[in-house]
Each structure stands twice: as C-alpha cells, then as structure tokens.
Amino acid sequence: AQKVTQAQTEISVVEKEDVTLDCVYETRDTTYYLFWYKQPPSGELVFLIRRNSFDEQNEISGRYSWNFQKSTSSFNFTITASQVVDSAVYFCALSEVGTGANNLFFGTGTRLTVIP
C-alpha cells in the first residue's frame, strides 16, 4: 500500500534561516512520481515540483532545492534563506504510475511559519 509521511507537523524559523521539510514515502511500485505542493494562507494548492522514480538527481530552483533518495525512500525539500512569503503548508504527495490513474496520495502536510 502507498503512504506518505510528513513527520513535522509545524516548523517555525526566523527569516533568512534555512529549513528542510521531510517526506518519507512507501510504495510497492517501481515507477512512481513524487510531488511537492504549497498551500499558502489564501488556500490554493500550488504545484512546486515533480520527480519520477528513475531520476534521483537533486534539483534546485532559486531558493528551493529537493533531495530525492530512493535508498531511504525520502524526498526532502529545503528552502534556503527563508522569507515571510514562504509561510504556508507544504504537502508531499505520491502518484503510482502503475495504477494508470495518476492518483495522488498526500501526506498530512507541514506548516511552515517564517518569522520576520
């Protein structure tokens, strides 16, 4: 069965600090996608990144970076030099390609608060 665990329920950091959000997943499929979504206080769900299970290269996009490690079934998200606008709930999600349906299984989210 598939499962996504975000053990950190809430994190608070002071502006300009770096912060890492953890995500651990479980799946029996060999082909899958991992995602991060951001939910700011306004409530919408914003897509941030997608990685497929065959691509373990880390990715950097501006102040955001993602570390995918199949050996530990983790897909962690780091924000460098955090800003107040980064305050949001961040969701990690898994999609098993084998189902053919692109169903997303979400973690419970991590609420990040960046204090000015």
Place this chain on the structure above:
Amino acid sequence: DAGVIQSPRHEVTEMGQEVTLRCKPISGHDYLFWYRQTMMRGLELLIYFNNNVPIDDSGMPEDRFSAKMPNASFSTLKIQPSEPRDSAVYFCASTGQYTDTQYFGPGTRLTVL
C-alpha cells in the same frame, strides 16, 4: 492558459439544503479529480473521471454525494441533503495523459450550518 476554475469560491448553506459545486478543468486535460480537505482527514480523493467517465468513486462518503461530468469542460459535485460534517474545502484538479501533474483549482469553501 486559464487554470482550473471552480465556483463558487465560498458557499454557506443550511443543513438539509442541496449544494452544487462546479469545476472547469484545464483545456485538453482528460482526467478530473475531486478532493475534500478537512482538518481531521487532510486531503482525500472523492472521485475521479477519465474522458468524462467516472473511474473510481470509492472515496465518496455516502449516497448524499454525487458527481457528474457531462462534457470535457465541466463537472459538478452535488451534496443532497447537506450536513454540518460536510463543511470542508473542496478542490477540483485536472491532469492530462502526458502531463502527469495534477493542477488544482482555488477550491470551494463550504460551510453547512
């Protein structure tokens, strides 16, 4: 391109009333999903469609909930009769066969009094 469009953004109704939520997916996407978000249960999939056909409705809580997709550009989620425990944010999302990423609408915040 416009993203996923949902209406209304907010809905307040009284217990027992019928509620209809609407969604317009991104043009060209052939999968449409309805999710519900609550504090207690997080984000949960209610139903999804492929090419306007319901594929999996196992997440629909009970018979009071129904969803339709009469054409590729429109879907509805109906609750009849509504109950206070249906209060939640309902999201619609769409994706395409070659996209592999679900894009979400802004959500409808439903409050049932």
